Amino acid sequence: xxxxxxxxxxxxxxxxxxxxxxxxxxxxxxxxxxxxxxxxxxxxxxxxxxxxxxxxxxxxxxxxxxxxxxxxxxxxxxxxxxxxxxxxxxxxxxxxxxxxxxxxxxxxxxxxxxxxxxxxxxxxx
Amino acid sequence: xxxxxxxxxxxxxxxxxxxxxxxxxxxxxxxxxxxxxxxxxxxxxxxxxxxxxxxxxxxxxxxxxxxxxxxxxxxxxxxxxxxxxxxxxxxxxxxxxxxxxxxxxxxxxxxxxxxxxxxxxxxxxxxxxxxxxxxxxxxxxxxxxxxxxxxxxxxxxxxxxxxxxxxxxxxxxxxxxxxxxxxxxxxxxxxxxxxxxxxxxxxxxxxxxxxxxxxxxxxxxxxxxxxxxxxxxxxxxxxxxxxxxxxxxxxxxxxxxxxxxxxxxxxxxxxxxxxxxxxxxxxxxxxxxxxxxxxxxxxxxxxxxxxxxxxxxxxxxxxxxxxxxxxxxxxxxxxxxxxxxxxxxxxxxxxxxxxxxxxxxxxxxxxxxxxxxxxxxxxxxxxxxxxxxxxxxxxxxxxxxxxxxxxxxxxxxxxxxxxxxxxxxxxxxxxxxxxxxxxxxxxxxxxxxxxxxxxxxxxxxxxxxxxxxxxxxxxxxxxxxxxxxxxxxxxxxxxxxxxxxxxxxxxxxxxxxxxxxxxxxxxxxxxxxxxxxxxxxxxxxxxxxxxxxxxxxxxxxxxxxxxxxxxxxxxxxxxxxxxxxxxxxxxxxxxxxxxxxxxxxxxxxxxxxxxxxxxxxxxxxxxxxxxxxxxxxxxxxxxxxxxxxxxxxxxxxxxxxxxxxxxxxxxxxxxxxxxxxxxxxxxxxxxxxxxxxxxxxxxxxxxxxxxxxxxxxxxxxxxxxxxxxxxxx
Numbered sequence: 001x002x003x004x005x006x007x008x009x010x011x012x013x014x015x016x017x018x019x020x021x022x023x024x025x026x027x028x029x030x031x032x033x034x035x036x037x038x039x040x041x042x043x044x045x046x047x048x049x050x051x052x053x054x055x056x057x058x059x060x061x062x063x064x065x066x067x068x069x070x071x072x073x074x075x076x077x078x079x080x081x082x083x084x085x086x087x088x089x090x091x092x093x094x095x096x097x098x099x100x101x102x103x104x105x106x107x108x109x110x111x112x113x114x115x116x117x118x119x120x121x122x123x124x125x
Numbered sequence: 126x127x128x129x130x131x132x133x134x135x136x137x138x139x140x141x142x143x144x145x146x147x148x149x150x151x152x153x154x155x156x157x158x159x160x161x162x163x164x165x166x167x168x169x170x171x172x173x174x175x176x177x178x179x180x181x182x183x184x185x186x187x188x189x190x191x192x193x194x195x196x197x198x199x200x201x202x203x204x205x206x207x208x209x210x211x212x213x214x215x216x217x218x219x220x221x222x223x224x225x226x227x228x229x230x231x232x233x234x235x236x237x238x239x240x241x242x243x244x245x246x247x248x249x250x251x252x253x254x255x256x257x258x259x260x261x262x263x264x265x266x267x268x269x270x271x272x273x274x275x276x277x278x279x280x281x282x283x284x285x286x287x288x289x290x291x292x293x294x295x296x297x298x299x300x301x302x303x304x305x306x307x308x309x310x311x312x313x314x315x316x317x318x319x320x321x322x323x324x325x326x327x328x329x330x331x332x333x334x335x336x337x338x339x340x341x342x343x344x345x346x347x348x349x350x351x352x353x354x355x356x357x358x359x360x361x362x363x364x365x366x367x368x369x370x371x372x373x374x375x376x377x378x379x380x381x382x383x384x385x386x387x388x389x390x391x392x393x394x395x396x397x398x399x400x401x402x403x404x405x406x407x408x409x410x411x412x413x414x415x416x417x418x419x420x421x422x423x424x425x426x427x428x429x430x431x432x433x434x435x436x437x438x439x440x441x442x443x444x445x446x447x448x449x450x451x452x453x454x455x456x457x458x459x460x461x462x463x464x465x466x467x468x469x470x471x472x473x474x475x476x477x478x479x480x481x482x483x484x485x486x487x488x489x490x491x492x493x494x495x496x497x498x499x500x501x502x503x504x505x506x507x508x509x510x511x512x513x514x515x516x517x518x519x520x521x522x523x524x525x526x527x528x529x530x531x532x533x534x535x536x537x538x539x540x541x542x543x544x545x546x547x548x549x550x551x552x553x554x555x556x557x558x559x560x561x562x563x564x565x566x567x568x569x570x571x572x573x574x575x576x577x578x579x580x581x582x583x584x585x586x587x588x589x590x591x592x593x594x595x596x597x598x599x600x601x602x603x604x605x606x607x608x609x610x611x612x613x614x615x616x617x618x619x620x621x622x623x624x625x626x627x628x629x630x631x632x633x634x635x636x637x638x639x640x641x642x643x644x645x646x647x648x649x650x651x652x653x654x655x656x657x658x659x660x661x662x663x664x665x666x667x668x669x670x671x672x673x674x675x676x677x678x679x680x681x682x683x684x685x686x687x688x689x690x691x692x693x694x695x696x697x698x699x700x701x702x703x704x705x706x707x708x709x710x711x712x713x714x715x716x717x718x719x720x721x722x723x724x725x726x727x728x729x730x731x732x733x734x735x736x737x738x739x740x741x742x743x744x745x746x747x748x749x750x751x752x753x754x755x756x757x758x759x760x761x762x763x764x765x766x767x768x769x770x771x772x773x774x775x776x777x778x779x780x781x782x783x784x785x786x787x788x789x790x791x792x793x794x795x796x797x798x799x800x801x802x803x804x805x806x807x808x809x810x811x812x813x814x815x816x817x818x819x820x821x822x823x824x825x826x827x828x829x830x831x832x833x834x835x836x837x838x839x840x841x842x843x844x845x846x847x848x849x850x851x852x853x854x
Contacts, residue, residue: 012370016377023384059691092663092695105369105405108376 002124004115005029005046007037007063008081009055013104017050020108026115034058038066041073047124048115049078053093061096068097077118081106140195151184230327231310237320239265239294251310251326266291277305294322301329309333348614354419357411364408372401410545417552420611421656424556426581429468431461431506435495438475446483446491451512453483457495464506466581470553474561477546478510478573486514486570497579504579505559511572517565525563526551550575557581604747605646606714607631609639609665610654610683619652619710627746627836628714636665643675650714653697655684663695670696681713714747724843725749725767729759729786730775730804735827739773739804742832746839756781760789763796771842773835774821776805784816791820800842804835 004026008014018028029044031037034055041049049067053060060080067073080093080101093101099118102111119125221243225232231248235241241263249259258268269290273283299313311327375398382390416422435457446453464471475493482491494509517525526547547561554561559577606628608619620630631648633639643651651669655662662682670676681699682692692700699713726743730736731754740750751766753759755778763769772790776783783803790796803817806827817824822842825834 010366013373016370016373020377020380023380054691061691061695092667095667105365105372108380 001025001027002047002119003027003029003044005031005037005040005044005049007031007034007049007055007060008052009033010052013052013106017106024112034060034063037063041067041076042070045073046076047122048119049076050081050115051078051098052081054083061092064093064096064098075122077122079111079114079118145188145192230325232326233324234317235265235321235324239291239321241265242321248324248326251308251328253304253306265294275305277302344614351419351612351614354415354421357415365405368401368405368408372398372405375401407545410549413549414545414552417549417556422552422556423661424467424470424581426465426467428463428465429471431464431495432457432459434468434472435461435475435493438472438479438493441476442479442483442491445480449483449486450488451483451486452490454490454492456493461495461497461506464577464579464581466557466577467553470557471577474550474553474575475508475510477550478508478575481546482510482512482514482571482573486512489513489570502578502580505576506579508575508577509572510575511570513570516567516569516571518567522563522565526561604650605629605631605648607633607639607642607646607648607651609633609636609651609662611635611656612654615654615683622710623714636661636668639665640668640672640675643669643678644672647675648678651678651680652710652714653680653682655682663691666692666695666697681710711745724771725751725769726771726773726839727751727753727759727762727766727769728773729753729756729778729783730773731755731778732775735775739835742836743839746836748839755779756783756786756789759786763790768796768799770800771839772799772801774801774803776803776807784813787817787820802835802838802842 004021006014006018006021006028008017008030009032014030014032018030021028029040029046031040035057037049037051037055038058040046051060051064055063058066064078064080067076067078077099078097080096080098081104082093082101083104100114102114116125225243225245226247228245228247231245231251233241233244233248241259241261244259252258252268254268254271257263258271266287269287270283272278273286278286294314295316297313297315299311302310302312304310307330308328309330311329313325313327314322316322375394379391379394379398382388382394413422435455439453439455443453479491479493490511490513492509492511494507494511496507496509497504498507499505551561554575554577557577558581559575561576562574563571565571604627606623608616608623608630610616610619611634616632620632623630631642631646633642639651639653642648653662653666653669662684666680666682669678669680676696679698680696681701682697683701684692701709701713724747726748728736728739728743728750729752730739733754736752736754740752743750751762751769753762757780759772759774760781774783774786781789783805787801790799790801801821803821803824804827805824807813809817809824814824823838825838
């Protein structure tokens, strides 16, 4: 059962996404800010990270950079969740080291496709 | 009638000449005749002489009479003519005077030596000069010198100005002049045939005021519109967050209902989801339109495969067309090729046209035809959307592309929509270098044709213009701040604020320009707007921080939104939300600009008020300040602190005055090289001036302009200091 770390500060988005992922059979870990996301990535080594960008304490770009800078966690695929109103966010996310991105509001089937593709590439499913 | 009177005079003169010549001729003949008779001894000499004298006397009298008469006549004619001429002249004078004096303009005429010839009362009023200037022995040069001494030429050298102005007189020219009291004059000067010139002064104060008011009103209106658009953009963003939750949860519940077999909930949940999506679409439209109006809509130009995009569009439109039992026909050749454009905007435009067509057509056809035409730079792609729906009247067609201008309000009740879609589509088409056209007949259907160039030519050139920075202020040695913003109002405001604070300001209108200027000019700090066309602030910030040559330049982000974390994580040194708080910006710039090059100034003055004022001014220039209230304390300060870059020295102080202090530091090894600027109210003696000249950089008199002089002198010192440091490296 692949383990997904969801880093999202908005409670409703977190709730929806985690429930839908769990229903699809994933184990979901939750972090509510960037720092917690980095810590959990360190201690749990998830199979994939879904990272919101506008996060408190440490934002998603910086959190991604730190995850990707560390030998133990740099192989974990990261999907950025960006608000599509902010053009340029996606480019920035990729520059920070994200493997892919999806825009909010999340189109769940599309996101699922991206998750599965990355997990497959990493040999996790 | 001057010609007649001069004719008469001529004839009278001619008659007189004839009489004189005839008389003289007669006398000569008589003399010759008399001489001949004498020679022949026909008449005794005495008789002959007497007769001759009688005859000559008679003739002479006759001639005399004739002459006197003629003279009288000439004189009378001359008098008449003079009277006539005088009358004419005074008539002309009256004409000229009344013309001059009743004009709205001030007029003056100068002769070939540029001396005043004629002028009117308005001229006196407009020039506002002492009475003695309005006389014929006064010249244009006297006037220039007087105005120059009154300070109206600013810092320009008077003799240079005089030379320039004289040179100008050879040609017709005009310029505007503002009097010290605020009156604005338009001055027109033109050479006259006699080598002089005429000057005409027009009071244009009112016109200028009206123009300024008009400008202000226009700016206020533009600002209001921009503020409205920005509010809408922010508001729409806020509306989307809860709406996303509504859509997300309704989707999730549908999935759960399916999984748990409670399928009867699904249709209602789908309605919630659809209504939410519809509302989201409307909000997105409003957001798009407000972005377009605020000039913040960005275009991302890329090469895209047309056929692949059309397949994607078909997937989205098919269910929509099927809803009203319409047949969707798509004619797109597989080898249609690629287009270089903003593919997202193109797709959005096509979806908009096709969903409109599906919405307004029932049990008919919706047809999309794609074709290429033209060659080279003129090559275009046409997207033709035809339907067999309700169509439009000519009146409805006219309002079609206006925002909120759906054909009529009953339409929106019946068919939904904001009526923004077509306005947005047309904006997009034009921003991408194309356009949209429509034909329609009521009851028969509509045809929309979207035409785009194969190579999108953006309205604004996307290429980086040669980095020729616009510079406000002209302050050598001042710290340089690059202001990056697409909003002219911000340039004006920030530029004038920073200029006042002593910064040299460079301006860039977009991210690309900012990068080019930053690389070339290496400013001491950059202020960067987040929302800009072409390259947004975040991308620009990332690019600056990624370039090792400029990455150490401190960047302060100016943004509408609270995105502090992003700003700092991307390497910005500071962050300010708009509207800009000047004190905050100024403090941030002081804190961050030119790291490592602290310039410390020691103020030595016994007057605390003077010290306070000077300190404030220096701190605004970004300098660090130390204070001492006499020479002795200043020596103590020097001993306790690192050597200052500059000392500002008052001369008259208790305990140890400025002269003694100077002697002490010039004699010391450690501080002999520190530049000293003397700021004094003392009337200096020749010996003192000599001493100060040899031991200080500049003497500034305390007074009205001391601040300006001091700033300039400090910059000079800083500049030569920087030059020295460079030479030493």
